[in-house]
Amino acid sequence: MTYALEAKGIVRRYGHVEALRGxxxxxxxxxxxxxxxxxGAGKSTLVRILSGAExxxxxxxxxxxxxxxxxxxxxxxxxxxxTVFQDLALCPHLNAVQNMYLGxxxxxxxxxGKLGFLDHEVMRQGSEDAFRDLGATVRSLTASTGSMSGxxxxxxxxxxxxxxxxxxLFFDEPTAALGVVQKKNVLNLVRRVRDKGIxxxxxxxxxxxxxxxxxxxxxxxxxxxxxxxxTSETNLEELVGAMTGRLDEASK
Amino acid sequence: MSMFTNTNGDPKxxxxxxxxxxxxxxxxxxxxxxxxxxxxxxxxxAIFSAIAPSTFFTLFNLRNIIINISVFAVLGVGMxxxxxxxxxxxxxxxxxVFSSVIACKAIVAAGAKGWGTTFMGIFVAVAVxxxxxxxxxWLVSIAKVPAFIVTLGSLSAALGVSQIIxxxxxxxxxxxxxxxxxxxxxxxxxxxxxxxxxxxxxILGGILxxxxxxxxxxxxxxxxxxACRRVGINVNRQLIYVYSLMGFTAxxxxxxxxxxxxxxxxxxxxxxxxxxxxxVVIGGTSLFGGYGTIFGTMIGLFIPIVLQTGFIxxxxxxxxxxxxxxxxxxxxxxxxxxxxxxADGGGxxxxxxxxxxxx
Numbered sequence: 001m002t003y004a005l006e007a008k009g010i011v012r013r014y015g016h017v018e019a020l021r022g023x024x025x026x027x028x029x030x031x032x033x034x035x036x037x038x039x040g041a042g043k044s045t046l047v048r049i050l051s052g053a054e055x056x057x058x059x060x061x062x063x064x065x066x067x068x069x070x071x072x073x074x075x076x077x078x079x080x081x082x083t084v085f086q087d088l089a090l091c092p093h094l095n096a097v098q099n100m101y102l103g104x105x106x107x108x109x110x111x112x113g114k115l116g117f118l119d120h121e122v123m124r125q126g127s128e129d130a131f132r133d134l135g136a137t138v139r140s141l142t143a144s145t146g147s148m149s150g151x152x153x154x155x156x157x158x159x160x161x162x163x164x165x166x167x168x169l170f171f172d173e174p175t176a177a178l179g180v181v182q183k184k185n186v187l188n189l190v191r192r193v194r195d196k197g198i199x200x201x202x203x204x205x206x207x208x209x210x211x212x213x214x215x216x217x218x219x220x221x222x223x224x225x226x227x228x229x230x231t232s233e234t235n236l237e238e239l240v241g242a243m244t245g246r247l248d249e250a251s252k
Numbered sequence: 253m254s255m256f257t258n259t260n261g262d263p264k265x266x267x268x269x270x271x272x273x274x275x276x277x278x279x280x281x282x283x284x285x286x287x288x289x290x291x292x293x294x295x296x297x298a299i300f301s302a303i304a305p306s307t308f309f310t311l312f313n314l315r316n317i318i319i320n321i322s323v324f325a326v327l328g329v330g331m332x333x334x335x336x337x338x339x340x341x342x343x344x345x346x347x348x349v350f351s352s353v354i355a356c357k358a359i360v361a362a363g364a365k366g367w368g369t370t371f372m373g374i375f376v377a378v379a380v381x382x383x384x385x386x387x388x389x390w391l392v393s394i395a396k397v398p399a400f401i402v403t404l405g406s407l408s409a410a411l412g413v414s415q416i417i418x419x420x421x422x423x424x425x426x427x428x429x430x431x432x433x434x435x436x437x438x439x440x441x442x443x444x445x446x447x448x449x450x451x452x453x454x455i456l457g458g459i460l461x462x463x464x465x466x467x468x469x470x471x472x473x474x475x476x477x478x479a480c481r482r483v484g485i486n487v488n489r490q491l492i493y494v495y496s497l498m499g500f501t502a503x504x505x506x507x508x509x510x511x512x513x514x515x516x517x518x519x520x521x522x523x524x525x526x527x528x529x530x531x532v533v534i535g536g537t538s539l540f541g542g543y544g545t546i547f548g549t550m551i552g553l554f555i556p557i558v559l560q561t562g563f564i565x566x567x568x569x570x571x572x573x574x575x576x577x578x579x580x581x582x583x584x585x586x587x588x589x590x591x592x593x594x595a596d597g598g599g600x601x602x603x604x605x606x607x608x609x610x611x
Contacts, residue, residue, distance in 0.1 A: 074484040089482045091475035093542035094468075102472060103483035105465045116464035 338541025385499015
């Protein structure tokens with residue numbers, strides 16, 4: 001089975017500090033891969049590299065087996081890779097539809113489109129479809145997202161990324177700021193996106209959540225992926241042990 | 253796989269909630285700041301009309317008010333865009349002077365008469381001011397100098413360059429066409445050409461802001477710059493365009509002022525930026541970006557001018573106008589803040605969270 005996204009031997013240095021030291025990572029389509037690791041393990045750096053925000057010093061990135069090079073976040077998006085950020089990256093003054101199509105506005109046909117007029121009907125319909133697709137609870141398409149609850153904003157952010165992602169979707173601590181009910185909703189959204197055949201990378205500090213949602217868990221420590229578990233064959237102690245390095249010490 | 257089944261059941265059942273919560277349009281209107289400010293303008297006008305019914309509401313006064321406001325209205329269009337991006341432009345008055353000085357020089361060099369020379373002058377004024385606006389935009393977006401400082405620098409530098417060129421003495425050099433047909437001209441009876449130019453600029457500006465992608469991106473950049481960068485919007489380019497548009501309107505203002513006064517106004521524009529900014533803010537545009545309307549700006553500009561005219565007519569010392577405008581300005585920002593806090597969980601908490609999110 002080819003990987004939706006694969007990173008091989010990624011090295012990233014900041015001055016004398018090696019944040020990533022030959023890190024490997026992979027995601028299969030239609031599977032939730034959790035990426036865990038303590039603070040400073042290099043998760044954020046790896047995600048920034050895989051989403052095109054930073055470039056690796058060494059190593060290669062493959063999409064469906066073909067080597068690619070990202071110069072900017074737009075590059076990775078063009079390959080169908082999207083990210084749901086912890087802070088959601090929505091414009092609070094804009095409504096759900098405008099946020100949905102932010103940076104991808106659909107122009108009207110003909111001369112009016114050339115003049116910069118937008119096709120609101122197409123975008124409204126597209127957003128409605130995307131929300132329905134995920135069963136996302138969005139109360140209003142016309143209210144500003146800033147006036148909505150955290151859970152609703154989350155739904156919009158997830159629906160936006162899911163609608164544009166064709167291969168891989170990153171969730172960067174998607175539940176960190178949410179209540180119990182909203183967390184459950186987000187996990188349901190994650191499952192629905194996965195069921196569309198998209199590879200999902202789920203980054204979280206919450207081990208119970210990781211164990212609930214993921215199919216595989218890859219553990220990072222000190223700039224390396226040190227373990228790759230099947231979720232069904234691992235447990236909390238093993239994950240925490242791998243993250244903190246207790247396993248290394250035990251094996252010495 | 254059973255643990256992954258959809259615990260929420262049929263996804264469409266969730267979606268049922270999506271039916272718009274329709275708060276009736278009539279109920280929503282009184283809550284908008286635009287409505288509040290229109291009411292204020294209406295009340296002021298009504299008071300003056302009641303005190304001096306014979307003089308205040310005559311066509312002559314309306315014409316005067318329109319001419320007074322036309323340059324500010326044009327500048328207000330550009331300023332609304334800039335403030336919606338959470339920026340500011342203190343340099344409009346100086347850029348206006350600079351563009352009119354250069355245009356005046358060009359017109360004199362070309363013989364100072366004829367429509368050809370007039371249009372050349374208009375083009376020069378607009379081009380020069382747009383270029384200065386682009387420079388402001390470049391400094392704000394790419395050089396990352398705060399807009400307040402960039403335009404404070406431009407305020408000083410553009411006026412300084414104008415003074416160097418002219419030796420500090422105002423230039424006379426408008427073509428007769430510019431003065432007679434545009435400055436004092438009427439399109440029809442008592443409808444001044446300058447007013448019509450302003451209305452056209454305002455309408456085009458309103459369409460650009462509220463109906464096009466350019467306008468949407470302007471709101472988006474002001475609302476959450478980081479989110480725009482992440483979705484691949486070229487934020488720097490948008491900012492340069494917005495400040496260039498501000499310059500463009502300053503250039504139109506420059507040529508309008510040249511037509512009105514038949515000479516440059518080197519010493520006369522020191523308060524222009526503040527008047528325009530006050531109008532934009534009184535009109536409900538948020539200094540924190542992301543929200544504002546061209547219509548609100550126009551109402552916000554009308555209030556000081558109506559007050560001024562009204563005070564003169566009813567015999568109050570016109571200096572009171574400055575006091576009242578000052579109070580209005582502070583009150584407008586207070587109302588804006590109160591509303592933003594009331595809509596909590598909105599822009600503010602988003603920003604707070606993004607600061608924390610470094611894992």
